[in-house]
Amino acid sequence: MKVKRSVLYTRVSRSTEESVSVDRQERELRQVAEREGWPVVAVFQDDGLSGRTERAKADAALAMLAEGRAEVLMVWEMSRWSRMGLGAVAKLVEVLDAKPDALFLAQKESLRSDQPAFRLMASVISEVARMEAESTRDRIKAMRSYVLSETDPSQTRWLGGPVPFGYQAVARPGGGKALQLDPEEAPVAREAAEKFVAGMSLTDVTRLLQERHVATPQSPARRARQAGKPVDGLDAGTWRITTVRKLLLSPTLIGRTTQGDGVVTDATGLPITRWEPVIDVGTWNAIQTKAKARAPYQDRKASSWLSGFLFCGLCGSVLYVNSRKDRVNGSFRCANKAIPGQACKGVSISREGVEAYMEGTILRMIGGLDEYRVSERVEGTDAGELDAVAQAIADVQSALAGDEADYGVLLPRLDKLKARRRALQEAPGRVVKTQVPTGRTLADAWAEGDVRERQWIISDMIRGIEVQPAARPRQPVEERLVIVWDEPEAEPDD
Template identity: 60%
Template sequence: MKRCVLYLRVSRSTDESVSLARQEKELRKLAEREGWVVVAVLRDDGLTGTKERERAEEALAMIADGRADVLVSWELSRWSRMGLTAVAKLVGVLQDRPDALLVFHKEGLRSDMPAFGILAAVIAEVARMEAEGTRDRIRSMRSYVLSQTDPEQMRWLGGSPPFGYRAVARSGAGGKVLVVDPYEAGYARRLLEGFVRGDKLTDLTRMLNDDGVPTTMSALRRARQKGAPTEGLAGGMWRITTVRKLLQSPTLLGRTTQKVEVGKRSDGSPIIEYHAVADAQGIPIQRWEPVVDAGLWAQVQERFKKRGPNQPRKAASWLSGLLYCSKCGSVLYANSRKNRPVDAFRCSNKAIPGQTCGGVAISRRIIEDYVEGVILGMIGGLNEYRVTERIEGPIDAGELDSVAQAIADVQVALGRDGANYAELIPRLDELKATRARLLSQPARVIKVREATGRTLSEAWEEGGIPERQFILGDMLDSIVVSPAVGTGAASKPEDRVDFVWIEHPVDDDYLSVG
């Protein structure tokens, strides 16, 4: 009695006309009539016919290595729509095992038929061409839907919603739209605000993982957005690269992205980038309600530009850039000698031939200890506040940010090849006029101070170089260092250091919280 393996596949498990259950029922009846014993039933659920299928490969391997004698599938197009490539694999196995049998039920195609290879090749090629036609139609449909600028015509094309959104049914129409997910939107704003404030990507990533925020592709997120039980479901792990992409994604502004080939590598493979879907003039289309405001998003992108390849090197000390030579006015750099750790600040002119300045140097440990003592003695007991700004008055800050982002979008569109200047320039002029009108309205900036619950001394101890530089930056302009007047105890830092403080104008527009 011949051993039989059944292979079942559907592109979607909801396709009832050729469901896995129906396929298995029909194929088992066939095996029973032929007197074959079914030794395995292998299924690929939800895979397209143009993709390699793990279970299909396993079924063919069972024939090749003798674990089964007959392979039965519903139809050749269910086996694969990869054309002659798939047929070549079948023929190759039959050449090695001429006693084996391949059966495709719907077409009535069997490998013991005359001209099996020719018939299989024709059917497979027709299936491949049909698959390509279907793919082209889908791409055309997607392009059309994404190009719509009328809110009534916009709909979500499916897949996992971008972070900050969830998909809901369109009211009074078919399909779905994206709406802001308050839970994820709150975290999105925290990420952007933290990055603008100076938080590291490492810290932002850790925050998401510590709080158990589900990743966009996780089972936990899918269940949460559907209102289904989430107990025991995995939430995924956030990576720094994922957080970086999220911070730079225009989907946070309610836009949709699509793959764009921007070039090719040396091996011929395409270079793919994700760009915001734009209208005919190259202006990004606003499809959904933004998760964050345009002003905050723009600040994040500006910080990424500053962090680019031309960004300054990481400071060696929180005093870097603050110390100046009293003799020539040059900056004192933190450096080392003979590969030892940074041990002193030295005048930049000291090592330059032809300079008249003999140079000034001071021990890094001595100057840091002294300045730290002076600063914390003055402000260490004060409460730490986080300061934010808001515009109060007739001017709409959100509208102003949106106009600024729209101006940036038009400027980018103008720089593209084939730009329609006749339409873009008047639009740019109109946006600039709107900005001028908004800025001409009387308004004032209100600074909001919110207590963090720490003293400045605690913030100093817990902070690194950027945090300490931030504390100093609001009060200290520079520190002038004079040459040593003696050695050892005779050379005291208080005799060599002069502080240049920043004098702030009186500002009553503060609102304290906490």
């Protein structure tokens, strides 16, 4: 019988947790390995890291299992793995399905992947971890909302993350950081916006930025310059139409911050300008109008439930369904030809093959879960909300009379407020939404659903799927896909 090699993964968010220190975890796991006759070939340790903010070492341990360099993956407790999110559990199950002889063991719970109830128990433990994370996420959101609601420019703070193009992060006198105009990038962004409004196409704006060797927002060269480090020899990235479009449409160009589906507003519903704008509001409104006029394709229905989820592994562009007369289902292909001389060489993959593989993967993960739908009920009219809407209408009307009124924002806001007032006045009460089970499983919903319903099911699971070029003829679909599972927001610690 072949000797099974084991790889150990230990993790603790706070090094002061002596009772479950990484040293103790490793010691106990080695005892199990010795007892079972599994030689330890590697140990991966995360000490003092949150499970939701660091998973490179966990991925490395799982890769050893997937690549056949080990047959057993051991953790001290299932939460050491499940706290990294449902995506981490999904990747584990995916590897175990592909490697029937592989084994996963959680020592504390005596949980093994060769047990009949493994999938059920792993799902339950992961769901408990998710519920704990929900509470943490709510606290983080409340903190973010408080910081973002600050209207005094001298008190605004930057919450971190990628620095928007055109800005640089600087220290605030009261602590933390704020954003201010970048003397190199702001003029470039301003010129790009003005040229687009004046009639230059997105393709030509993209070409202009590339020819001038402007560093892209996520390029190593820009990150180094923002950190005050040398940029010589670093990659400045390649501008794409999608990148330029995202830049020009972003409210950050006029000093605003987004949260959820919209910009951050004050108590009256008016947008808060948190940083010095790169361009004026009039130019930004003109960009929105022109961009919408050039994008009629946005209203088209997706022809595949994977549309919008597949991306080119070479250039990062969205893959589109390319139907051909000689093929019923066609294929997904990269259609990025934004920059002459630097256009993507092209990545394509069989639509039928990728849909079949992803459908099987998704249904193995969630097919047995119950489906829920939103139920609405009406409760008593909220007089306080009616008063608040009336006051907001008065405030917007007052703002419209100002010399610097932002009509593109204020007029739609006024229409929405008036519509809300009519609804409150006419309705006998307010609508309260709750989730109720439908009696179907998600597998049933999937089988009976159309393209849009299937996209809704997977939208909370998958951020995107990167398709790599084929390394050899007839290479299996699963070897070419890099699935980016949607992860819950970071939690501070265990």
